[in-house]
Amino acid sequence: MAFSETRTLSDFDASDAETDIEGLVGYNMKRAYVAMEKDFRAALGAGGLTPRSFSALSLVVNLPQISQSDVARRLGIERSGLVAIIDDLEARGYLVRRVMPDDRRVQALEATDSGGEAYRAALAAVRAHEARLLADLSEAQKAELMESLRRIRLTERES
């Protein structure tokens, strides 16, 4: 008996039905995450934005003049790790670093016109990719999925 609780899930394929990991949320989360990331990259193409650079650019477009530290905090990564991402977006001509006169430690990030356009195109592609990947789910199920994912993230251990 691989499962100790009542089985509530449908459509298990027979060969997987006996393994414990198929009944664990973490395992299914990882597999779904990997599938989504792979499809994201395929959707945005070889030279396209990666999930990380897309997220960073999104924040810069949505929150003009945001600092690098702020972007890192919001994405949950280290400042040091963000440098290469911003370098890349700057090299693509999608944003500029602008030193703030009132606090010269800070470099406010500002999307260029080209960056804004690229972002809007990428956002449309990302939404299409998600719509395709989530086509089997109803709108209510998608909303519930996002809500559950958000709750899990907010339950994060405070070290």
Add this chain to the structure above:
Amino acid sequence: MAFSETRTLSDFDASDAETDIEGLVGYNMKRAYVAMEKDFRAALGAGGLTPRSFSALSLVVNLPQISQSDVARRLGIERSGLVAIIDDLEARGYLVRRVMPDDRRVQALEATDSGGEAYRAALAAVRAHEARLLADLSEAQKAELMESLRRIRLTERES
């Protein structure tokens, strides 16, 4: 207007409400996945099984005499990447590689008594970790979450 569709999610914190990425499933999936992985590692401790070695050991316990190729296929990783995982589990004394007489290319994997015990303890710890992290979700919500995650994984692109 960061969102183009009707907002169906509750409890957005005001500072995040305007960003596009908060409305994307992929972004929320990544954050939830990272939170779960971090908590998994914390739950199993410093010298404990990692998510990958736990999953591999789980298959060996659940499906005795499974081959390395089969484990890799089921986990969705490359055979080459599995070698180090099996090496580690073997070094811990949790399993042995046993050459199959009928096909001497194959090394059937067999959990030791100690491996079985360690696995049962780890499984209990993992279930406790998930119960804690998902405490805010009802049983129905957990079941629906797993179902959605499974569907996403099964929609994977066939390259």
Add this chain to the structure above:
DNA sequence: TATTGTTATACTCTATAACTATA
């Protein structure tokens, strides 16, 4: 002292390609 951006560094995870031994 504390913070921003940065570099250097190392570690994990994963994939590709090539090899060997078997079939």
Add this chain to the structure above:
DNA sequence: TATAGTTATAGAGTATAACAATA
């Protein structure tokens, strides 16, 4: 030829620690 296991290798992604400039 094809498959199982293996090695070597390289590329992401991420974290830590230290530093210079600025507050």
